[in-house]
Amino acid sequence: QEATIGFLGGFTGPIESLTPPIFEGAQLAVEQVNAQGGILDGGELAITSADGACDATASAAAADRLINTDGVVALVGGLCTGETIGGFNSAGLPGNVVFVSPASTAPSLTTLEDDDLVFRTTPSDALQGVKMAEMLLGKGIEDIAVTYVNNDYGAGFADALVTAFEEGGGTVAANVAHEDNKADYRAELGNLIASQNLVILAYANSSGQTILRQAVESGNFTTYVGGDGMVGDALLTGIEASMVEGMIATRAGAPSGEATQLYTDLADEAGLDANATYAPQAYDAAFLLALAIEKNGSADREGLSEALREVASAPGETILPGEWEKAKQLIAEGTDIDYQGAGGDLDFDDAGDIDGIIIELAIEGGSFTEVGQID
Amino acid sequence: MSELVFFFNQVVIAGAVLGSVYALGAIGVTLIFGILRFAHFAHGDMMTMGAFVAFILAVGAGALGIQTPIATGFIVLPLAMVIAAVLALGIDKGFYAPLRRRGARPVTLLIASIGVTLMIQGLLRLFFGTGTYSFFDTQPKTIFRIDTSAIGSTRPLVVTEPQIMLILLTIVVVVALHFFLTRSRLGKAMRAMADNPDLAQVSGINTQLVVRVTWIIAGSLACAAGTMLALDVTLKPDLAFNILLPIFAAAIVGGLGQAYGAIAGGFLIGFAETLAVFNWTLVLRPLRDVLPEWLELPNNLALVPTEYKLTVAFVILVITLLVRPTGIFKGAST
Amino acid sequence: MAVIELKHVVGGYGGAPILNGVDMSIEKSDIGVIVGPNGAGKSTTLKAIFGLLQVTGGSIVFDGEDITNAQPDRLVPLGLSFVPQEKNVFTTMSVEENLEMGAFVRRDDFSQTMQWVYHMFPVLAEKRRQPAGELSGGQRQMVAMGRALMSNPKLLMLDEPSAGLSPRYVIEIFETIVNVNKEGVGILMVEQNARQALAFASRGFVLANGQNRFTGTGAELIADPEVARSFLGG
C-alpha cells in the first residue's frame, strides 16, 4: 500500500531561498523510509510539494491541491505561519488532514482551533523570544533596538522578545515594524539608532538582508542580532563578512546529542547541509508522519493525529533519526515508540507545540556557526 | 552638529540615492509613454535584467582576472547598457511591435507589458534561481566615512562608492538627455512623435527609427539604474519589481512624456519617502535642555510611522495630481 | 512632364474600397483642385498618394518614379509634402519647432525658408515661442501650411487649407498658394471653398463615390451648370 505526504512551503516569495533545503530535509526522511523497507506492507512513501508562497491565500489554493487532488495523507508544512494557517483553515480542517509544520513559529499557532490536527516540530517564538532575551541580557547587553517584519511571525516574535527583555531589566530603546520587500530601509534604521545593539526579526531573503547591510554601511551599530528567519548564508551576500563577524542569532535546534549527530551524518552522506535552517525540523516532521502512518496501519487520514502523538511522545522505546527499519519492526510488534528527532525530543503538548531547544549561533569566518544551546 | 550630519546621512544622501534610482527608471517609463503611449510595466524587470547582464559581465571580467580600481560593476556598465539596449529592442520587436502594427490600443500594450514582465521574472529565476548576488563578493565595497569632527560632530558622514557613482551618473544622464532632446534632430523628432505620430510620419520622420531610439535609451538607462541599485543594495530577481510603483509614481507626478518631469518626480518621491519617516526627535535633541519641562520631546517625532512610508509617497502623488492634474510638468495623456 | 500621375487608383481602409479608380495628372506648373461632396474620397485620395493607406489597384507615379504604397519617410525627401485636414500641428511644440519639424528631412540650412514662412504669416512670427496647441483654429492652419512648406517640396498637397480661415486669410492663403506655385511647386488640394479655389485652378477634379466625375480646368468646371448645381452649391 502506498502513501503520499505533502509538502507545503514558500518556494517563491520572501523565504524562497530558505525553502529548498527545508524541502530536501523532508525528502531525505522519505528516501530513508523507502530505502529501509518502505511504508506499511512494503509500499512506497511519496512526497509531493506545492508552493504556498509564504502567503495565507496562495497557500489555501496550494493546500487544496495537495489535499484534494493529490490526496495526501498528511502534510509537512507550511513554513511561514500565515501559510500554515491559511492552508489549514481552508483545506486542512475540512479534509481532516494533519499538518506538521517544521518552521511556523508564531505564538498564534498555539491558539489556533485545529481539532488537534496542527503540530509543529519547532518551538514557538514565545520561547525563542524569551530565550533570545535571556541570552542578550546574559551577555551584558542592556539596551536593544528591535525591528521586525510586519507579519504574524515578526510581530509575535518581537512581542515575546520585548516583554521578556524588559522584564529581565533591559531597555528596548526602539521597536519598529517594517514592511517587507523594500529596496531601502535607511529611514527605518534612522529611527533605530537609539541603541547600538540592533535586533532584526525578518526573513533572510527579503528585508532582513537589506536592513543588515544598510545597518552595517551606516556604521551606527555595533552588535547585530537575528532570529531564525535570518539564519541563512544567503544573508551575507554583499556584506563584508568582517563587519558582521560575531553577529548573534537564534533558532530552534537540538543539543549536540546523539540524535543530532546521527542526523548530521545522514545529511552529510546525502550531500545536504545539516545546518540549514529548519531542515532538521522538516526531516523530523516527515519522519514522524511516516511513523504515524505506519502506526495508524493505513494510509487513511482518520486516526493519524492520535497515532502521531503516540509515536512522538514518551513513553516508548527511543527511535532516532534514520532508524526506520527498527521503528517499523517495533510498531509491527505493537511496542510503543518515542521518536527523538534531529531537532529535539518532540513531545507534543495539548496544543501540538513542543518544548524545544533554542540554540545560539554566531557568524564566524563569514558563515553561521553554532555556539550552543541557550539555557 | 552630530545631528546635522545625521540628518545629512539619513535624508539628503538616502533621498538623493533613492531619487536617482527612481529618476533613471522613470525617464525610461516616461519616454516610452511619450512615444508609444503606453505605461510600460515591464520596466522594473528590464532594470533587473540589465543588472543581471552587468553582473554576468562583471563576473566574467573577474574570471578573466581583470582587476579594476573601482568596482568592476561600473567598468562593465557601458557594455551592459549596450546589451540591455539590444535586449530592449528585441522585446519590442517580439512583443510590442506586432501589436502596434495591428493598431492595438495603449491599454493592450500595457497588458502585453505585464505579460513581458512575468516572462522576464520567470526566466531570471530559471537561470539565476532565487538567491541574492552581490557585485562585491570578490572585491570590497568602498565606504567613505568622512570624519566631521572638524565641525564638531561625533558622527562621520557616510557615503558609499556606488552612491557617489549613482548620483554622478544621474547628473550626466540628465544633462546629456537635455541636450539630446532639445538640440539634436533625433531628439526633436522624438518629441514630435510623442506629440502627434501621424503628423510626424507625414513630416517624413522615420517613426520606426524614433521608436528604436526610444527603446535604446530606455533600455540602457534601465540597465544603468538597475545596476546602480544592485551595486547599492544587492542583486536579486525581484530587485526592481518592488520599486516599480514608486517609479511610475515619479513618472506620473512629473507629467507623463516629460523627461524633466520624471527626474523631478523621482527626487520628489525619493525625498518624500525618506523625510516622512525621519525622526525629528534626533535632530531636535540638542534643544532638549532649552525646552520647558512640559514640552518634553517624545521618543518618536516622525511624520508618520514607518509602516506608512509608501503611503506618504502616494499621498503626495494624489495631492500633486489634484493640484496639477497632468503632473508637475504638464504631461501628456492618452 | 507630370509631377504626379494617378492611374485608376483603387484603395481603402481595409473594408470595402473607398477609391474605385481615380485618375489624376498634375504638371509642375499646375494648381490642381479636387472638389466633391462630403465623403467622396477626396482626403482619401491624398492619403493614398502619401502612402497612408493601402492601395490595392492602379499606380501612382511621382516625378517619374513609382511611389505606389511607398512610406512617407521616403516620399518627403523626394519632394512631396502634405497638410492633413485634421490634427495637422504638433500641439505641444512651439510654432518654431513645428516649422523645424517640417524641415526634418532637410540637411541644408533652412533659415531662409523659415523667414519666408514668417513673412507670409506674420502672426506666426509673433507667436513663434507659443505652443501650437494654444492657437486659434485659423492660426493652426497657418502653422500647418508653414510646416509643409519648410521641406521645399516639388508637390504640395493640401487638405482643405482654407477651412476655418477668415476671409482675409482665405485670400492670403490662396495667394500664397498661387505664389508658391509660381516658384515651381505643383499644388494638389482639396477644397470646399470650391468656387474660389477653382477660380485660380489650372486643373479641377470633381470626385464622387471614389471616382472621377468631371475633369477640366477650373474655369470649365465652374461654367458647367451640372457641376455647379450638384457640387458647388448652385
Added chain:
Amino acid sequence: MSQDLVIDVRNVTKHFGGIAAVEDCSLSVRRGSITGLIGPNGAGKSTLFNMVAGNIVPDSGQVIFDGADVTGMPPHDLFRRGMLRTFQIAHEFSHMTALENLMMVPGDQPGEHLGNVWFRPFSASQRERDVRAKALDVIDFLKLGHVRDELAGNLSGGQKKLLELGRTMMVDAKVVLLDEVAAGVNRTLLNDLAGNIERMNRELGYTFFVIEHDMDLIGRLCDPVIVMAQGSKIAEGPMAEIRSNPEIIEAYFGSPVEVA
C-alpha cells in the same frame, strides 16, 4: 429693456497665461434671432462660445442665459436649460455609429437611469423607439444614410461636421450655438442646411448664434452680425452695414485674390 435677450454676456474676460483671449467683452443675442459672430482668426470667438456654453469659466464678468446668471454653470445644466452647442473641431463619439451619435443627444431619456432600465423597462423602450425614429429622419436629411452604421471616427471630415449639426436637430433647444459648421461642408449640402436653419428659426422659434467665416452664409442667414476683434466686440449691425465698414474690410475681408 425692450428687447428680449436670451443670451447676455456682460464684461467677460478670459486670459490664457499671458494672452487675453477675450477681454471685457459684452454682447447679447435676441430671442428668435439668428445672430452671426465674425472676426479674424484668434479674435476670441470660440473662447466666447466656450464661456457661454459652460466649457470654460470666465475669469470675470457674467453670462446671463434666459434671465438667469449661469456664469460657471456646467454644460450639462445649460443643456437642460435649453442651450446646445456644436464644436469647431468636430467632437464626435468616434467609437459609436453615426446613428448612435445622434440617438444619445436627447436629454431625460428614461433608459439612461439604471433604475428604469432594471425595473421599468417599458417606459424606456417606448421612448427609445421615438428617439430612433427621430435620429433616422435627421440622418436622412443630412444625406448620411449610407454611413448610418459606420463608426463616427471613420467618417470624413465633412461628414463629422454634418453629424455635429445633426445633433442640434435632435432636440428642441431654445438656443443653438454653431461654431463654424460650414467649414468643410460641401456647398450644395450647405445650402440645404442653411434652409433648414432658417426653417427651424422661423417655424420652431430656435435662436441661433453662429460663428462663421463663410460670408455668403452669414449674409444669407444672420441679422444682426457681431464683429469681434482682439477679444472684444467692435461692431454690430446688419450684414450690409458691416460689409461697408472700411475698417472691418481691411481687418477682416481683405481684397479678392487675383487669378493667376
Added chain:
Amino acid sequence: MIRRSLGLFIGLFLLILAVGAVLGVPFTTARLLEAAAYALIALGLNIQWGYGGLFNFGIMGFMMLGGFAVTFISYPVNPEFWGSDGPWMLGRALLAFAFGALLVFGARKSTRLGIRGGWHVALTILAWFTAYVIYRSQIDPAAAYIESSAGFVGGLGAHPVLGWLFGGVLAAAIAYIVGKICLGLRTDYLAIATIGISEIIRALIKNMDWLTRGTLTVSPVPWPSPLAQDYMAEGYGDTASLLLSRGGFLALVLLVLAIVFVLIERAYGGPWGRMMRAIRDNHIAAASMGKNVTARQLEIFIFGSVLMGIGGAILVSFVQIHDPSSYQPINHTFLIWVMVIVGGAGNNWGALLGAIGIYFVWMISEPLARAIFELVSYVSTWAGIGPIPEIESRSAQMRVFVLGVVISVALRYAPRGLIPEYAGPRARN
C-alpha cells in the same frame, strides 16, 4: 462573432473538464468558485474601464474592503471586547471623527461667509489638521486599549451573505469618496492615483490591528453554506461532504454572478450603455449634450467598485482567512486587468471568459510548468547532462512565465480581446 464566442466558451468548458479530470473534482470546484468571484470583479472592472473608460488600478483596495467587511460582519462576536471599555472609547473616537468631519466641511463651506482665497485655504488646512489631531487623540488610546485588552474588536456574528452586501456597501462608500476626489484625472493619472489609494487602503487595513488584527490574520471566517465538517458530522463521507459543501457555495456564487450579469447586460444594451460609451469616447461633447459627466462617472465607478467589494468578500469567505498581507497588486489588480483585456474590454462575455480562463491558466500553470520541467529533466538526464536541480522551486517560479506566455500569445492573435467589444449598430429594441 457569435460562432467564435461559442467556440471559445466551449473550449473553456473543455479546459475545466480536463482540469477536473486530472486534478480532481473538489479542487476544480474550488477553483471554479474562485474564478466566479474573480469574474464578478472582472465585470466590475469591465464596467469601469470597458464602459466608462475609467482607468481604475486600485482594484486591490476595493477587494480588501470587501474582505474586511465580510470578516467584520460574519466573524463571531468577541465578548472580551464588548465587555470592556472598548466600545465606549470607540464611540468617542467616532464622535471625534464626526466632529472633525464637520470642522472640515465647515471650513470648506466658509466661502459662504465671504472667506476666500488664501484665507480659505489656510482655514481648510487648519481644519484638517485640527480634525486629525482630535481624532488621533481619541483613536490612539482606544486602539491601544483594545489591542491590549481584547486583541481586536472581533466580528458581529451575522450571516456571511450580509457581509458580502456590506462589502459592496463599504466599497461603494469609499468609491464615492475616491471618485469625488480623483475622477477629474485623466487615464494614466487616474490609474496611478487609484493605485496610490489602494496602497493607502492596504496600509490602513494592514496596520489598524484593533479593527482587523492586521498582519496577524483573522480565521476561520465562516461560510455562508454548510461546511464540509458539518456534512461529515451528519455522516456523509469525506469526498461527498467536500463536494456537497463546495457545490453549495459554488451554487450561491454562481447565482450572484448570474444576477449581476443579467443586470449589467441589460443596462449596457440600452440608452444607459450608449450614454456611458459616449462619455468614454468624448466627455467634453457628452457634457455639452446634457450628460452629467461627473455624476455618471461617479455612478459607474461606484457600480464597478461594488462588484469588486462583493467579489473580494466572497473570496475571503471562501478561503476563510482574512490576511491583509496576502494582497499584492500583481495578483489582484493586474491579474484582473489581464483578465478583462485578454477577454475583451467592453464586452461582458469577454470579461467572463477572460476571468475564468486566465484564472484557470494561473491555477494550472504550476503543475504545467512542473510537467514541462520533468520532461526536460528526463531528457537531460537521458542525454547525460543530469537532471534539473531544484525542480520544485523552479517550476513554482516558472508559473509566472507560463502566464506571461499565455498573455502574449492571446494578445498577439486577438489584440482587442478574445471576444472584443461590439462596435456597430445595436439590435433594434
